Amino acid sequence: MDDAYFMRQALIEAEKAYNLGEVPVGALIVAHDRIIARAHNLTEQLTDVTAHAEMQAFTAAASALGGKYLTDCTLFVSLEPCPMCAGAAYWTQISRIVYGAADPKRGFSGISKSLIHPKTEIKGGVLADEAGALIQKFFIERRKHYQTNN
Numbered sequence: 001m002d003d004a005y006f007m008r009q010a011l012i013e014a015e016k017a018y019n020l021g022e023v024p025v026g027a028l029i030v031a032h033d034r035i036i037a038r039a040h041n042l043t044e045q046l047t048d049v050t051a052h053a054e055m056q057a058f059t060a061a062a063s064a065l066g067g068k069y070l071t072d073c074t075l076f077v078s079l080e081p082c083p084m085c086a087g088a089a090y091w092t093q094i095s096r097i098v099y100g101a102a103d104p105k106r107g108f109s110g111i112s113k114s115l116i117h118p119k120t121e122i123k124g125g126v127l128a129d130e131a132g133a134l135i136q137k138f139f140i141e142r143r144k145h146y147q148t149n150n
Contacts, residue, residue, distance in 0.1 A: 027053035029061035037061035054085035080107035100131030
């Protein structure tokens with residue numbers, strides 16, 4: 001299995017978030033070519049600003065592994081992680097982060113790449129068009145809904 005396969009799985013999670021009215025971001029954690037955690041944004045459902053897909057995935061993966069460190073694991077996430085999620089990734093010591101669409105306004109790389117652990121490998125742009133299209137669709141619909149109701 002390759003990065004595109006796992007990113008498709010993260011996009012399935014992003015669709016779940018979209019269907020719940022959440023910003024459509026999906027994430028999963030893979031250890032030794034096996035998915036150990038799947039998650040999507042739940043900030044609206046949980047009324048919790050920290051309930052990003054990555055944070056949910058980190059918690060589920062740590063539980064699955066029985067420990068807080070995610071060495072030898074890869075985070076696949078449909079959108080570039082924000083600084084909060086990048087900071088959490090730092091503390092997990094995750095080996096790799098693979099993301100789909102870049103987030104030039106709110107992504108970690110526009111703020112500081114030092115938020116990521118120095119041993120963590122970063123790869124962006126995997127299925128970026130698909131991931132970006134879902135995010136754009138969500139916000140276009142949100143704007144139309146807001147304009148219609150105000």
